[in-house]
Amino acid sequence: MADLLRVEGLRKTFTLGGPPWARRRVVALDGVSLALGLGRTLGLVGESGSGKSTLGRCILGLTTPDEGSVTFDGTEVASLRGRALLDFRRRVQPVFQDPWGSLDPRWTVGRSVREALDCFRIGTSADRDRRVLDLFRRVGLDPDLAGRRPTRLSGGQRQRVAIAAALASGPELIVADEPVSALDMSVQAQILNLFMDLRRDLGVASVFVTHDLGVVKHVSDEVAVMFRGRLVETGEVEEVMDRPRHDYTRALLAANPALHVLPAPRSP
Amino acid sequence: MTTLGLPAAPRRAPRPRRPGRLILLGLLALLLLAAAAAAAPWLAPWDPEEMDVIGVMGPPSAAHPFGSDVMGRDVLSRVLFALRASLLVSTSAVLLSLLVAIPLGLVAGYFGRWVDGAISRALDMILVLPAMLLAITFIAILGPGSTVAALAIAVIYLPILARVMRTGALVVTRNDYVLGARARGASHLRVLLTHVLPNALGPVIVQASILAAFALQLEAGLSFLGLGVQPPTPSLGSMLADGRDVLTQAPWVEIFPGLAIVAAVLAFTVLGEGLRQAFDPEGVAE
Numbered sequence: 393m394a395d396l397l398r399v400e401g402l403r404k405t406f407t408l409g410g411p412p413w414a415r416r417r418v419v420a421l422d423g424v425s426l427a428l429g430l431g432r433t434l435g436l437v438g439e440s441g442s443g444k445s446t447l448g449r450c451i452l453g454l455t456t457p458d459e460g461s462v463t464f465d466g467t468e469v470a471s472l473r474g475r476a477l478l479d480f481r482r483r484v485q486p487v488f489q490d491p492w493g494s495l496d497p498r499w500t501v502g503r504s505v506r507e508a509l510d511c512f513r514i515g516t517s518a519d520r521d522r523r524v525l526d527l528f529r530r531v532g533l534d535p536d537l538a539g540r541r542p543t544r545l546s547g548g549q550r551q552r553v554a555i556a557a558a559l560a561s562g563p564e565l566i567v568a569d570e571p572v573s574a575l576d577m578s579v580q581a582q583i584l585n586l587f588m589d590l591r592r593d594l595g596v597a598s599v600f601v602t603h604d605l606g607v608v609k610h611v612s613d614e615v616a617v618m619f620r621g622r623l624v625e626t627g628e629v630e631e632v633m634d635r636p637r638h639d640y641t642r643a644l645l646a647a648n649p650a651l652h653v654l655p656a657p658r659s660p
Numbered sequence: 661m662t663t664l665g666l667p668a669a670p671r672r673a674p675r676p677r678r679p680g681r682l683i684l685l686g687l688l689a690l691l692l693l694a695a696a697a698a699a700a701p702w703l704a705p706w707d708p709e710e711m712d713v714i715g716v717m718g719p720p721s722a723a724h725p726f727g728s729d730v731m732g733r734d735v736l737s738r739v740l741f742a743l744r745a746s747l748l749v750s751t752s753a754v755l756l757s758l759l760v761a762i763p764l765g766l767v768a769g770y771f772g773r774w775v776d777g778a779i780s781r782a783l784d785m786i787l788v789l790p791a792m793l794l795a796i797t798f799i800a801i802l803g804p805g806s807t808v809a810a811l812a813i814a815v816i817y818l819p820i821l822a823r824v825m826r827t828g829a830l831v832v833t834r835n836d837y838v839l840g841a842r843a844r845g846a847s848h849l850r851v852l853l854t855h856v857l858p859n860a861l862g863p864v865i866v867q868a869s870i871l872a873a874f875a876l877q878l879e880a881g882l883s884f885l886g887l888g889v890q891p892p893t894p895s896l897g898s899m900l901a902d903g904r905d906v907l908t909q910a911p912w913v914e915i916f917p918g919l920a921i922v923a924a925v926l927a928f929t930v931l932g933e934g935l936r937q938a939f940d941p942e943g944v945a946e
Contacts, residue, residue, distance in 0.1 A: 493835045
């Protein structure tokens, strides 16, 4: 089966600011390769600073890697320009960690959800209005909330809005960067269940960046474990969870008491 | 209540101040002054340039409420016309400066890296020169006049306003909604205009209204030195210069233009302070 997403030999180094003689270089990605099939969910785990988010941004085409390539549906992302880049962006959408920072505080949440429709020029103005309301319903929000500003919503509601905004353009891949770690435990379960519903109903593939193995077990088909910019282990979720081969994965599993807690019941 | 022996909950943060009143007050005062200045040709009882040899240095009277100056010109009429020139120069200087500073600061803060480096270093070169010196150099090259004075003041304020804009843009750009907008297909221009500018403009407006007060003083200073508005057109600064020589014999020649400057500066400052409390409680523009 052709892969939707292929990442090969990705390398990215950041130079931290400061006077030229005291600059520090940080290797965020050090030869990362992975592949993801249509409609599959990959859980990308690792501690903070392990390069998970940088990998996510490279996949989104928002950060250019120093070396290596990200290939989406057979085309290298770094080579995309103009219309082709816009088309790629329409098909690959992000959901960020912090639902307080991912929505413009001056915009109504409806306008935030509509942004992609406006930028990609999807449908007529009336179509867009209708689609925004549909998206609100799709993520389990009252369409009446569309006229509010994000400060008037709860964290969980905001994250639902962020997910609706990511779904607006009908993406085939969603890169979710720690989408639940800023939320309360009870809200986390609701948002995770929403992600799983969307995957089932819409067939969207996703890269789910998290530091929580419990979350990975709950939502993903495959798991990739990152440690200091490298992938130390990849495989099917059960495989890795039951028979971890790398010491770091074992350490992660041992350090995660949440794995013994059953996921919250799914919302209807 | 101190149940369970726990200390009382910390008092809530002090009630927010009421910036609305300050803004209203400043705006009202400014509108009043601007209206008086704009209506000068109709409000002024006399022609500001008409001399009256008999009434030289006459004290305030019914005919000349603010008295008359060394050449027998009506001080009230001159103050009204001078206010017009001063407000025009100071506001147009600040607006002109904003027109250049906003795009420069926005681009520097948003793109960062070498774009920021190039713009910021260039602006620093203006910033190292003392304001008055820079203005006088300008005037030495281009010749005196109100347009040149406005231009000089605009150049002086360019780095200050651009820096405030840059800082705001830098902070706003770090938000995920900016990155998200890029992923949603928004062009850089669209992101700048719809996300970054509206969220970062507050402190710039605050700074601009505070600078307008300084611009008025700077313009008065230049005119006092004879480098701003050229005679016979009255200006608050040159009126002060004229009145200085007769301060003991005819203090009204000095007092009324002085009061006009104080009133205008105060109006801008009060407006700026109100705006600052409302839009920039953290004090970025300071």
